[in-house]
Amino acid sequence: MKESPGVVDLLGVLAYAELSAYARMTEDAATLAPSLADRAALSELAVTEFAHFRLLRDRLAELGADPGEAMSPFVGALDAWHAQTRPADWLQALVKTYVGDGIALDFYREAARLLDPSLVKLVDEVLVDGERSQFAVERVRAGIEAEPAAAGRLALWARRLVGEALSQGQQVASARPELALLLMESQQEGQTDISRLFAKLTEAHNKRMAAMGI
Template structure:
């Protein structure tokens, strides 16, 4: 295996993120969707997440890595994030799928920027939106029209999602320094680059909140 440990870590954490997103979306579709149409739509998005997981699983195998071993260091942190951010209702589930998952994917996308083009292309492919944004924005905006008082509650929920995501991200970076190194191009400028990363994450989060209308 010629790839650096950081590359295997990135593909491993992404693979587990996609697998867990599939499981949670499937669960939310079954337990929280208010209509059959919503259940079908969220289930279709879950299937897309699973297809992304398979792409990452197969690439790890091609690189000579064991996919389960590559994913295992990240299971605890990602499972903890999902447990701590279990949605209480349909609108919370949609905000989580859009805002919470979105900021995590932004983080992975930034980590892949300095990688071999073939790996970066794979990461871009598995991070493609697949209609998640349009679906979530449409449903949340409709929900806010029906109940404008939900806006404040969902704004607080979104802040909690992002706070928990950043906290878990710090845990992962501390435990897997090779992955953290993918975020910086040179050790001499690492703090400035990390600051720019968080500025980018914050800016993209603001755009998502504006799109939702909360």
């Protein structure tokens, strides 16, 4: 298989993103969930994130890469993102899971467009967020219905998340030239440019905001 430049970097950052999501969801389930049903539901989603991490880890090993080494360049940026966007309550945690993680994963999905088909399939599998999206949207909408004033607060939180996520993406790309090249090549193939990419990301973000009612 002919690998695209930056493929190990892309799988490495995704693997660490999934591992971090698992750890964060587990913590949020234990400390922020308002009911045992919510704790169980979020814990189940966390298990799915860990399964995605294992798929990526195993594929990195198949490619002859050390999974730990592939993930290590991205630990600082992703840990900083989570530290800077630690949710204060349950609704903030759900918005972060849906909006903040969503725009970051959209960014990586674009970078995967020109990979080998088997890798594209893997990336699509680990980036699927149907159950997570439905869970977050239902809980946030219910929270806003119970407390309408929460909508404005959550909208401000979502805007902050997007700013931090885009900043994180820029840091990762600048630190890993091959990953940045992979992203640029995917955009050239689609006869577009980075401004179009960010417009696409913003459009997806606006749809998520609308889905949650904020």
